[in-house]
Amino acid sequence: MGRLISIVSGKGGTGKTTTTANLAIALGKLGKNVCAIDADLTMANLSLVMGVDAAEITLHDVLAGEFPLEEAIYVVPQYENVYMIPAAVDWQHVIKADPRNLPKLIKPLKNHFDFILIDCPAGLQMDAMSAMLSSEEVILITNPEISCLTDSMKVGFVLKKAGLNVLGFVLNRYGRSKNDIPPDIAEEVMEVPLLTVIPEDPAIREATLEGVPVVAYKPKSKGAKAFMELAEKIVSMGNENR
Ligand SMILES: Nc1ncnc2c1ncn2[C@@H]1O[C@H](COP(=O)(O)OP(=O)(O)O)[C@@H](O)[C@H]1O
């Protein structure tokens, strides 16, 4: 059985989409079959970050009941073992898609992939909740600032209560400011394990602009190495649970 993992945060702009894209490619490199889903239905950009062209049939069309999910699953030919379900970016699609259908559509994918990574909207609104509750495991993404940490902690708390397995948090963009909250303090605040520290790395932003996630764009960069480490950790955590 595959693992359904949502990538979540309290605030927007913390690095959820960047993490989803890099983790998908990194897990693919480790020989796992991965499906990355753009479930940020109003601010979709996973396709852009992964360098995938606009798709004819998207998750929005499936949520509107117009197409079966299989028709919205695309191979990402640039990367080994990576598939994705893209979302639409225009408002006409957004208004016809019902986010409440996400869990029943996404959960059966665990029969077809080793990993299903769900790029979620930020916060705890209905669209975010529906996306997050489509998963069984959770990775919280936060930046080393207090309001960002506490917002992600709130989301983690709610998801734990909902019965999901919160694997821990990623401290992303560490080293941008001298006032950054250090990893050990962040871990105390979050009350869940620190999975990986991803440094602030200009290569990551550059990679986003190129539409080639950093693990493929500059595999030797600090950022890429940190994402590979995260992938290995996630794989090993699955083995412990078996
Ligand atoms: N560790 C990092 N170092 C430098 N830039 C980063 C890092 N993580 C994310 N970014 C940049 O921050 C921006 C927001 O990231 P994104 O993944 O889109 O956030 P979210 O999906 O949570 O809204 C992007 O331009 C991305 O390239």
Ligand SMILES: [Mg+2]
């Ligand atoms: Mg995003």
